[in-house]
Amino acid sequence: MKKKLLAVVIPSLFAASSTALASGFQLMEQSASGIGNAYAGSAAVADDAGTIFYNPAGMTRLKAREVSLGVAAIKPSFKFDDRGSLAAPGAPLTGSNGGDAGGWAAVPNGYYSQKINDRLWLGLGMGVPFGLVTEYDDDWIGRFHSTKFEIKTINVNPSLAFKVNEAVSLGFGVSVQRFEATYDRYAGVAAPGPLKSFGVSDAAMQRTKLRLEADDVSWGWNVGILFTPTERTKLGFSYRSKVKHDLDGDLEARGPAAPVLSNPRVGLAGVDAEVSVDLPDTFIASAAQGVGERWEILADVSWTGWSSLNVLPIYRSSGVQSGSVADTLATRFQDTWRVALGARYRYDEHWLLKFGVAYDESPVRDAERRLTALPDNDRIWVSLGARWMPDADNRVDLGLAYLFIDDTRIDRNAMAEGKGWVRGQYEGDVWLAGVQYSRSF
Known part of the structure; x- marks a missing residue:
């Protein structure tokens, strides 16, 4: 596996596990101060x-x-209920419902901005723009599809801003991004004929776990423009590019069939692996408008190009099977929209109150294309928060949000791949809380 210098220089704080909060496995929580407004007005x-x-x-x-x-603390819940899953035609998949596939996670962030002169500002941001953890009990019905799927990213974003005049400002940034992925599942419901010739039984396949671990460092860019036609009116537009990752890693097997799968003459496991992933681009349009002496109304519309993730073949890149497909993640995602509305109320010179709602589309097209690794569906945000300002230079933001997720059907037929047919329904929701400290010098 490639050794990445970035893994050494990034503070360990940013290696915290994370879990998907926006659609797909995108994380909106890049600044905890926006939680209270459901990220309405984020670019303005x-x-x-x-x-x-x-x-x-x-x-x-x-x-x-x-x-x-x-930092944002996140508690998603995804509970599966079986509705007739099959190992083969007429043969039910046996096992548990897997417990709660969600769990607590933390999403940290940090930023620094420096004014160089009356027109130029430089900045540095660090965050976790994409993340996902779904983890089931090892005996669950869908164990041949996945038992654990984890994505971690770390993004370092040096940026600059230029003030054209009192009404128009421009911004540009470059992102250096590390991506790590871990994917666990059990090998299959039955041993294929060639493996049976090596003495591998169906039971051995069912008790052997496969693990893919891979990582990469790549880069992208982002731009933005801010219009302030009046002191109380702000319009912001921003675009963040795709980031293409060519991940390299290892495919390992553990269990009774592992000696055969990892035999150099077979070369199905115990080998290097690679997969290419195009993380999606995002466009945001935002507005902030003061109303009266105490209120500010916020709005946000964003688009995410999730169709960049379609079919992701995982290739073996060493051994006698080098170049063959070890597994396939057929996401077949679609592009999504997110809309948010919020309000801020200045209670007094020390307190600002925040409110927000949002509707967030899922990139998953339908139950037939839903993955056990990503039991995602459309969600509605309801949020509130506050900002405490003890003086002119110090601020503490607090935010709390609850995400309602539609009951989520899955009807994923992977019998042809030896994984069985998972049919059922998820019940899910998410709690989200965050705190942020800001200081001006």
Whole structure:
């Protein structure tokens, strides 16, 4: 596996596991200050250094130096209920419902903005823009599809902003991104004929776990523009590019069939592996409008190009089977839209109250193409929060959100791949809480 310098220089804080909160496995939580508004106005608000991620042009609205540090705690729940899963025609898949595939996770972030002169600002952001963990009990019905699927990213985003005039600012950034993936499943419901000739039984296949671990470092870019036609009206637009990752790693087997699968003459496991992933691009349009002396109304529309993830073949890249497909993740995602509305109320000079709602589409097209690794569906956000300002230079943001997720059907037929046919329904929801500290110098 490639050794990546970035893994050494990034602080260990940013290696925390994360779990998908926006559609697919995208994470909106790149600045905890936006939780209370369900991230409405994310590319327009520009009142702390977290704007580096959502719209770097917003740095021109900040003071000479600004630092923001935050973390979001996430508790998703995904509980499966079997509705007639099959190992083969007429033969039911046996096992448990897998427990709760969700679990607690933390998403940290940090930003620093520096004014160079009256027109130029420089900034640095660090966060986790994509993440996913789904993990089931080892005896669950869908164990031949997945028992664990984990994605981690770390994104370092140096940025600059240029103030064209009092009404227009431009921003640009470059992202250096590390991607790690772990994928576990049991080998199959039955041993194929060639493996039976090596003495591998169906029972041995069913008790042998396969694991893929792979990683890569790649890069992307982002741009933004901020219009402030009046002091109380802000319009922001930003675009974040795709990031193409060519992941290299290892495919290993553990269990009674492992000696045969890893035999050099067979070469099905115990080999190097590779898979290419195009993480999607995103466009955001935002508005913030002051109303009266105390209110500000926020709005957000965003688009994510999830169709970049279609069919992901995992190739063996060493051994006698080098170049053959070890597994396939047929996501067949579709592009998605997210809309959010929010409001902020200035209670007094020390407190700002926040409210928000959002509707977030899932990239999963239907039950037939839903993965056990990603039991995703459309969701509705309801959120609230507050900002405490003890003085002009220090701010603490708190946010809490609950995500309603539609009951989620799955009807994934992978009998031809030896994984069985998973049929059932998930019940899911998500709790999200965050805290962020910001200081101006």
